Amino acid sequence: MNNIPSSLDVRLKARNGNNFTTSGLANSFVQTNVVIIPKKFAYDFMLYCQRNPKPCPLIEVFDPGEFSSSNAKNSDIRTDIPEYKIFKNGKFLNFSENIISLWREDFVTFLLGCSFTFENELIKNGIDLPYFKSGKNVPMFITSIDTINAGKFSGKMVVTQRWIPREKVVRTIQITSRFPNQHGTPIQVGNSEEIGILNPHKPDFGDSWIPDDKNLVPVYWACGVTPQIAIQNAKLEIVITHSPGKMFITDLKDEDMAVI
Amino acid sequence: MNNIPSSLDVRLKARNGNNFTTSGLANSFVQTNVVIIPKKFAYDFMLYCQRNPKPCPLIEVFDPGEFSSSNAKNSDIRTDIPEYKIFKNGKFLNFSENIISLWREDFVTFLLGCSFTFENELIKNGIDLPYFKSGKNVPMFITSIDTINAGKFSGKMVVTQRWIPREKVVRTIQITSRFPNQHGTPIQVGNSEEIGILNPHKPDFGDSWIPDDKNLVPVYWACGVTPQIAIQNAKLEIVITHSPGKMFITDLKDEDMAVI
Numbered sequence: 026m027n028n029i030p031s032s033l034d035v036r037l038k039a040r041n042g043n044n045f046t047t048s049g050l051a052n053s054f055v056q057t058n059v060v061i062i063p064k065k066f067a068y069d070f071m072l073y074c075q076r077n078p079k080p081c082p083l084i085e086v087f088d089p090g091e092f093s094s095s096n097a098k099n100s101d102i103r104t105d106i107p108e109y110k111i112f113k114n115g116k117f118l119n120f121s122e123n124i125i126s127l128w129r130e131d132f133v134t135f136l137l138g139c140s141f142t143f144e145n146e147l148i149k150n151g152i153d154l155p156y157f158k159s160g161k162n163v164p165m166f167i168t169s170i171d172t173i174n175a176g177k178f179s180g181k182m183v184v185t186q187r188w189i190p191r192e193k194v195v196r197t198i199q200i201t202s203r204f205p206n207q208h209g210t211p212i213q214v215g216n217s218e219e220i221g222i223l224n225p226h227k228p229d230f231g232d233s234w235i236p237d238d239k240n241l242v243p244v245y246w247a248c249g250v251t252p253q254i255a256i257q258n259a260k261l262e263i264v265i266t267h268s269p270g271k272m273f274i275t276d277l278k279d280e281d282m283a284v285i
Numbered sequence: 286m287n288n289i290p291s292s293l294d295v296r297l298k299a300r301n302g303n304n305f306t307t308s309g310l311a312n313s314f315v316q317t318n319v320v321i322i323p324k325k326f327a328y329d330f331m332l333y334c335q336r337n338p339k340p341c342p343l344i345e346v347f348d349p350g351e352f353s354s355s356n357a358k359n360s361d362i363r364t365d366i367p368e369y370k371i372f373k374n375g376k377f378l379n380f381s382e383n384i385i386s387l388w389r390e391d392f393v394t395f396l397l398g399c400s401f402t403f404e405n406e407l408i409k410n411g412i413d414l415p416y417f418k419s420g421k422n423v424p425m426f427i428t429s430i431d432t433i434n435a436g437k438f439s440g441k442m443v444v445t446q447r448w449i450p451r452e453k454v455v456r457t458i459q460i461t462s463r464f465p466n467q468h469g470t471p472i473q474v475g476n477s478e479e480i481g482i483l484n485p486h487k488p489d490f491g492d493s494w495i496p497d498d499k500n501l502v503p504v505y506w507a508c509g510v511t512p513q514i515a516i517q518n519a520k521l522e523i524v525i526t527h528s529p530g531k532m533f534i535t536d537l538k539d540e541d542m543a544v545i
Contacts, residue, residue: 068328075331075343083335202545205465209544284469284544285462 069176169221318509329436429481
């Protein structure tokens with residue numbers, strides 16, 4: 026018996042109205058960040074992603090009005106994410122279980138790579154990720170690092186945080202180098218303050234984790250929640266995203282994303 | 286004395302009206318393919334690049350009307366390429382030494398990665414590239430492989446060809462894996478016919494090379510000339526590109542492009 030759910034299993038679980046974090050679920054399938062915006066803003070947003078590939082690595086851009094991913098069979102982007110965030114005029118309005126009633130023919134969906142892809146590789150290398158098995162969410166922080174703007178889109182970079190044993194830091198860098206479309210190498214190792222994180226135990230999104238071992242070093246990766254900040258700054262009439270840590274699961278396999 | 290020209294030296298040489306191939310020149314600087322199109326077609330073209338990252342890896346997209354690259358100090362995209370190709374309504378019209386008189390405020394310039402980036406690494410590994418030192422142009426072929434379309438853009442993939450000693454093929458794959466934004470790994474090793482190349486000594490662009498050694502294997506990489514085919518199929522009112530093998534030289538260093 027194989028108890029690991031397939032990508033479709035997880036999509037169907039979300040479609041049936043369940044709300045859950047996806048870290049560690051369907052653990053050989055590529056998970057993605059999601060941004061859905063009207064077509065008229067899509068050029069500037071795609072340009073923003075092109076100029077900021079570490080936080081915003083593009084995996085797929087749908088045609089306008091399309092709601093099924095060409096990388097996820099029988100998928101429906103309107104229902105298959107465990108929780109959606111709705112933004113209007115740059116302000117977060119509410120969470121939603123699905124977006125069927127909001128759907129428009131001019132909506133363009135962007136799927137962006139997610140660091141969950143390299144987590145299995147970290148686990149295989151003996152690097153413990155406590156939130157991974159507990160159903161908790163990875164800690165995420167808004168840094169002091171400016172992204173490169175494109176049109177109306179600009180803002181600070183968001184990062185994920187993982188505490189890595191000192192002797193595994195080099196291996197961690199090697200592992201994540203293989204996945205440039207899933208945020209790739211860390212943007213900071215060890216010095217939280219250097220990227221404007223004054224309290225590394227108080228994340229802006231996700232769950233805090235206080236390490237009980239002096240040997241652990243905080244390591245930070247660019248995060249696909251970054252565009253949620255840029256979207257708020259751009260004050261678009263409407264934007265829909267996934268809720269942090271509650272991702273869209275494709276049929277792509279993590280290992281297929283490795284460049285080497 | 287260092288006789289290797291800087292990136293600016295090569296741009297100035299082109300600006301002064303000289304016509305030359307850039308393979309092997311300024312050999313630690315990143316060279317790029319160039320596509321210049323009106324803003325109204327830029328969304329579909331950027332999407333075409335996103336969907337076809339092997340032939341069309343995006344290095345930079347300029348703001349409309351901008352003619353200086355943020356990756357090349359004091360550059361002018363209207364003069365700094367040795368030779369331009371002008372297409373009108375999908376047909377190749379003429380070559381040009383510069384495009385000053387054609388420039389429009391709604392022109393968007395795209396820089397795409399080029400396989401010349403990994404050529405120095407191949408040379409360092411004892412892989413001889415005869416056209417590299419001779420001032421000749423790398424052989425390029427239109428294959429039978431369909432790219433993924435976006436809006437009006439569609440067409441066959443163009444590839445570059447290099448003849449590699451049999452015992453160096455594995456090393457060649459390793460070296461080029463490090464540069465996913467410069468076409469990365471080969472798309473075909475050894476079997477030209479499998480990608481629709483019936484005569485591997487008769488390229489569609491560039492110069493033919495007939496190897497004199499039975500030990501050499503033809504290896505093919507996706508090529509940044511691919512969008513020139515897609516552009517012709519799209520029949521845009523006007524498009525300007527570099528001439529194959531006569532590239533734009535940035536101030537970026539080849540080694541900075543390596544992901545690992």
